[in-house]
Amino acid sequence: MGYISASDQLTVTTATDLKGAAADLQEHARRLRLLIQAYADVLGPVDDLDRPETWAGQFADTFGQTRRGWHDGLTTGGDAVLTMISMLNSDAFELQTRAQKAGSH
Amino acid sequence: MRGPGLVGDDGKIVGIEPFQTGLLADRLDAAAKEAGGVSRQLATIYDDIEATYRRIGIRLGPPPRVDRWDDTRLDDDVRSPLDTIASQAPGTAADIRRRVQMLYDYMNGKNPLNPGSFFVNGPLPDPQKVTDAVQFFKDHIDDSGGFLWSNAAQGADEVYDDIKDLSPSELDAFLAALTPDQLKDLNNQLGEGSSWWGGGDPDTGVQKNYAALLSTLPIAVLDNYRSVLTNLHFPEPALMKDQTGQWLPASGTLFGPNGIDIKHDLVQGQDGDCWFLSSLAAITERDPHFFENHIKQNPDGTYTALFYNDDGKPVQITVDNTLPHDPTGRLLYAGTPDNVLWVALYEKAYTVFRSQNDSGHTFDTYDDINGGWGGTGLHDLTGVDSTSTPTQGSSLAALAADLQKGQAIVTGTHAPPPNGGEFLDLNGTIVGSHAYSVESVDLSAKPPTITLLNPWGAPSGIQEITLTETQWKQYFGEYATNPIKRPPSIWGF
Incomplete structure (x- = not known):
């Protein structure tokens, strides 16, 4: 699910x-x-790009819990x-x- | 690698490894530069994304919610931690380097200070001053003022005169250099009250001097001594366990331009004091001006709030205008929406009140209001006993009658099932083990309904909920009523 819903009218309608x-x-x-x-990469090499909690954990391990707000x-x-991606x-x-539908008419 | 001087006599590590720590500082600096660069690139990409959506006729609404606090724009959420790193990291790196230098000096015999010391920010401590102060302590802490003054905290008073001009970093190093037994001696002296003929430290002047002096230290340093110097009353309550932060002055006004507006003013933070905050809300809903007569700003900028002890007697608690923030500068506990301060200051004062009057703790801590009952909060705020009733034996009609009589009501939910998340319902609107204030009951609705206020406040998106009687009884276990009966104001408002 994205920002656009099926019922949204768009200003551009041609297939191109x-x-x-x-x-x-x-x-x-x-x-x-x-x-x-x-x-x-700000934190250095990360194990799993899709799990920010793990990078933040690495960050906390490296720089200490005093930076928990950053974590x-x-x-x-x-x-x-x-999520935005x-x-x-x-x-x-x-x-x-x-x-595709526009092109089929 | 363990460098010399980093391992204490008991084999425990008392310092940090300088070389590796220096590398960490370098990395932190590099991270700051990268964070700044990434943050700028993100801003550019977001602009491009918005332009594309505008081109196809879609106006981007609020961003996807990633948690319940996330009502701000996506780019702010993403950029702020990077911007924070970019702005704070260089200072942190510099601080690390300064401490590493101290460690090297210690290892090379140039600095006699304990490398396990916390070392506050600021100019380096003068080792000679610290060494002299420690020697003075050893020579004088056991001084007695003679027979009549035997309980006069004499030694502690003399030591205070000697250390009162130390800088915060020197004071930090001085305390770190004292042995546990020496700290215990100091604490014992600070606990000495008046002697048999009325001398000694009856007005706790020595205690207050030490509390004021030690309050110049950062919270993290002060927290090291709270459990040791139990006879000291520190002016600021401690943060909750495992939390770090900083006390920053809060700017703003006690109340908003139109006085108290509970739906606007109340936003719960990370403390589990829903029961207290909902008590504030419940009283305000019945008597909107109650708290205008129970908290005031003093000429010196401090604030005094009024509570009532178990005997119903008024207790004034005075606090300054500082509030705890996390390292990124966000408030840890109750919020100050649009810089309206009264709720956060009341919460801080209540922490002190609960710690001093109920918990028996020798120091004040936000932990002391983490978890509780609405009936307790209502009592402590009004001085009038509350009545608690199970929901099962009651009805919305009974609640409506109580509201009609001007009673403040707080109602609490059942605990959530183990591992079942924090909500009790599938829609994620009713929080388990949580207290709500009762805003109104509508008996003319079919079926009758009750409207409740969640102290999480407007940012939560679930501030107000309306339930039928069946739903209320399903999710809520009890409620507390309190007649308020405002006592005569002791300030003559």
Whole structure:
């Protein structure tokens, strides 16, 4: 599930525009994915990119519990970026579906 | 590697390994630079994402909720920890380096200070001053003022005069250099009251001097001595166990521009004091001006709140305007929405009240209000006894009658099932082991309903819930009523 619901009316409706927007969203998701790697790399090598709690745990282990606020923030922030990547990919799929339907008329 | 001086006589590690710690500082600096760079890139990508959605006619709403506190924009949530690291890490790295230098000096015999000491931020302590102070302590702590002054905390008073001008880092190092027995001696002296003829330290002046002096230390340092110096009353309550933070002054006004607005003002923090906060709310719902007459700001900037002991006698608690924040600067406990302070200050004062009057603890701690009953909170705030009733034997009609009589009501939920999460219902709106204030009962609704206020407040998204009688009895086990009956204000409001 993304930001776009099936009932949303979009300002772009042609197959070309829809495909273009879908490609843009996929590109944003890809850039975010690269960035989340950089985000995790702030802490050094991470074991599992998709589990921010583990990076935040590594961070806490390295820098000490006095920085627990950072630990919590990194977990929340990491989860939020991963959620957004998922939303972008979902919306890209929705746009591609609409593009296919637009093209079949 | 264990360097010389890092292992104490008992074999325990008392210091840290300097070389590795220095590398950690380097890494922290590097992390700060990367965090700043990533944060800026994230901002750029979010702008691009929003532009794409605008192009296709979609306005991005609130971001996906990743937890219940997350009502702010996604980019703020993501960027803030990185920005925090970018801004705080260099200072932390510098502090680590400073401490590492102290350790090297200690190992090379240039510095006699105990490397296990916490070492507050600020200028390096003067080792000679600390050494002299420790010697003075050894020579004078057992001083007696003679027969008549034998209980006068004489030695502690003399030591105070000697150490009162030490810098915080020197004071920290001085305390760290004292043996457990020496600290015990000091504590015993601070516990000496008046002697048989009325001398000694009857006004606890020596105690107060020490409390004021030690309060210049950071919480983390002070916490090391709370359990040892049990005869000291520190001006700030301790944080809950396993929490670290800093006391920062809260700016704002006691009440909002329109006076008390409980739905706006009340936001529970990380302390489990729903029962107390819901008591505040329940009283306010019946008597909106009650607390305007029970907490006041003093000319010196402190605040005094009024509570009642078990005998119903008023007890004034005065606190300053500092509130505990986590290392990122967020409030740990009750919030101050739009800088309205009264709830957070009342909570702080109540912590002191509970610690001093009920728990028997020799120091004040936010742990003392973690968990409790609405009936207790209502009593302590009003001085009037509360009545607790099981929901099963009652009805919404009975509650409506109590509300009609002006009674404040707090109702508590059953505990959640083991490993069943914190909510009792599938919709995630009714919190287990939680206290709510009763806002209203609507007997004309079909079926009749009860509306409750959750002290988590507006940011939770589940601040207000309305239930039928069946649902209320299903999820809630008991409720406490209190007639309030405002006593005459002792301040003459």
